[in-house]
Amino acid sequence: MTIKGTAYIVGAYEHPTRKAPDKSAAQLHAESARGALEDAGLSLSDVDGYFCAGDAPGLGAVNMVDYLGLKVRHVDSTDTGGSAYLVHVSHAAQAIAAGKCNVALITLAGRPRSEGSSGTQARNWGANLPDAPFEAPLNAVTVNLYGMVAMRHMYEYGTTPEQLAWIKVAASHHAQHNPHAMLRDVVTVEDVLNSPMISDPLRKLDCCVVSDGGGALIVARREIAAKLDRPRIRVLGAGEHVKGQLGGEVDLSWSAARVSGAAAFAEAGVTPTDIKYASIYDSFTITVLMQLEDLGFCKKGDGGKFVMDGNLISGVGKLPINTDGGGLCNNHPANRGGITKVIEAVRQLRGEAHPAVQVPNCDLALAQGTGGYLGSRHGSATLILERDQ
Numbered sequence: 435m436t437i438k439g440t441a442y443i444v445g446a447y448e449h450p451t452r453k454a455p456d457k458s459a460a461q462l463h464a465e466s467a468r469g470a471l472e473d474a475g476l477s478l479s480d481v482d483g484y485f486c487a488g489d490a491p492g493l494g495a496v497n498m499v500d501y502l503g504l505k506v507r508h509v510d511s512t513d514t515g516g517s518a519y520l521v522h523v524s525h526a527a528q529a530i531a532a533g534k535c536n537v538a539l540i541t542l543a544g545r546p547r548s549e550g551s552s553g554t555q556a557r558n559w560g561a562n563l564p565d566a567p568f569e570a571p572l573n574a575v576t577v578n579l580y581g582m583v584a585m586r587h588m589y590e591y592g593t594t595p596e597q598l599a600w601i602k603v604a605a606s607h608h609a610q611h612n613p614h615a616m617l618r619d620v621v622t623v624e625d626v627l628n629s630p631m632i633s634d635p636l637r638k639l640d641c642c643v644v645s646d647g648g649g650a651l652i653v654a655r656r657e658i659a660a661k662l663d664r665p666r667i668r669v670l671g672a673g674e675h676v677k678g679q680l681g682g683e684v685d686l687s688w689s690a691a692r693v694s695g696a697a698a699f700a701e702a703g704v705t706p707t708d709i710k711y712a713s714i715y716d717s718f719t720i721t722v723l724m725q726l727e728d729l730g731f732c733k734k735g736d737g738g739k740f741v742m743d744g745n746l747i748s749g750v751g752k753l754p755i756n757t758d759g760g761g762l763c764n765n766h767p768a769n770r771g772g773i774t775k776v777i778e779a780v781r782q783l784r785g786e787a788h789p790a791v792q793v794p795n796c797d798l799a800l801a802q803g804t805g806g807y808l809g810s811r812h813g814s815a816t817l818i819l820e821r822d823q
Contacts, residue, residue, distance in 0.1 A: 438701060441527035441538075442659035443667040443819065445474025445652030446780040448758075450614050452765055454646040455548045459491050459768075460501050462543030462648040467502060470650035475662050476537060481652075483508040483535030485526055487518035489544045489768035498541070508535040514676065514813030515805020516715055517694075519651075519773035521815045524672035526653040536655045543648030544768020551644055551769070565679065569810070577641060577718070579809030581633035584720035586686040588635065590735065593723070595635050597738035599626035601719040602639050602762055604746035609759025611788040616643045617763040640719040642760075647767030649777050659822075665784040666822035670704070670798075673697025678811035690814030691802060692728035699730070702818035704798065706730040709818075711782045711793045712753055713775035713801040716760040725802050726753075729816065748791040757782065757791035772803030776817065783821040797821045 447469030449462055457465075463486070471477060484506045490498050494511040498504075510525050512518060519542055526538035587593045603623060609615040621639060629638040659666045675693035699705060706729060716722045723737040731753060732740040745751035758764045758778045761771045779799040781787045799819045806812030 436701060437524065437527035437531055437669055437672060439668060440531040440656060441653050441669045442656060442822065443523070443651055443669065443776070443780055444654045444659050444662050444664055445470040445476065446777045447473050447650050448774060448777045449543065449648040449767070451647055452614065452616050452645045453547050454545055459489065459543050459545055460498070462545070462646070463490060463498055463541045464502060466543055466648040466650035467539055467541050470539070470652050474652045474664060476652060478502065478504060480537045481539045482506050483526060483529055483538035485510045485522040485538060485540040487511065487522070487542065487770060488513040489542055489770055504539070506535070514674070514815065516717065516770050516772045517674070517803035517805040517813040517815040518770055520776060520801055520803040520817050521674050523651065523653060523669060523776060523817055524674060524815065527669045527672065530653065530655050536658060538653040540651040540653065540773070541648065542650070542768055542770060542773040544770070545646045546769055547644050547646045576807060577633040577636060579807040580718045580720055581636045582809045583686050583724065584635050587720065587723070590687055591738065593738035595627055596623055597742055598640060598719040598723065599623040600741045600743070601716070601722045601746065602626050604744065605716065605756055605760045605762040607747050608757045608791050609763035611790045612759050612764055615759040615764040616645055617759070636718055636720065642717045642762050642766045642771070645765040645767055647765050649767070649773040651773065651776060667780050667783050668820045668822050669817065670820045671698040671700070671702025671818035672816065673701070674813070674815045676811070676813045686809065688734070689724045689728050689804065689808055690812055691725045691804065691816065694814040694816040695729040695802070698816035698818050704818060708798055709753070709800045710796045711757070711779065711799045712755045713779045713799070714755050715772060715775060715802055715804040716756060716762045717766070717771070717804070719762070721804055721808060722755070724808060725804065729800070729802060748793055754791070754793050757787050770805065772805065772815070775801040775803055779819055783819060
């Protein structure tokens, strides 16, 4: 079912907290929901569809619908990690097109920072996962699995640590203008290269921050969006994909963005050269580089050259990305930072980003999420968003 032109993002809110020892995850969900509804000019009584992922407490949608006091006729708790909330925007648009709901509320929240997560703990594989007996003995942690991908890319294409460092540099140039960003100091390539090694070749500044926080989005039917006093952001195209170990045919040189991106561009009827701004999931610097290639912004293997010399910095480069500072500098709530990618894309399309990083005449944006582990199995979701003229 095509979603082109049927649904609009009419509300967006990013929770300002980066550490919330005095709040529950459910409270952060609720506060984010309130912020997005106020942004849209709607109320809880207008919501008839609810979407969340595994960060929601208890049984996810079951508990949160009750906690929020919603009366809904459609729910979705799809969980694909960091890409889940882009999937939810697509699924909300599909539900609206199918007549399952008119106003969809999407919320994310979590407290990994308050709960002591560093991102370097051994993975919780779970006894029932199919590949656990084979992979668990290796005791991999998240950064190891991304380090493998970075090392492979360097081996295959000659990518350098200096090139990866430019991705962090770009994030820091944007984060300096975000009062809520965890890391606001501008860094240099040398700063990144001099930071401690975490998992060769990834250093500390190649890794995202760990934060509490949350966010919410409101997706509504076209007729409802037309009555609201907010800029209308149309969901133009969407794609999703899951890549695994392919029965042992492991290839670390590409990500699932290759498939999700192609689907989104095809549905939207646009190409990468049409995109004015991109929100790219940035759990690690290598995550950004891989997705830029697989989305078609540059050729496979040319990502290192593409990101150099400030090419990702707003007002300087050809493709400004993550103008809020992204996961590398701003926040990474609930270990599922995908919703923030959509929120910043909405800000850019509305012309509401910080003046220092606002992309001029931004009418077409891409948001990209990756969830899971590029080194093993992961989900990917791509959205093409357009400002309605």
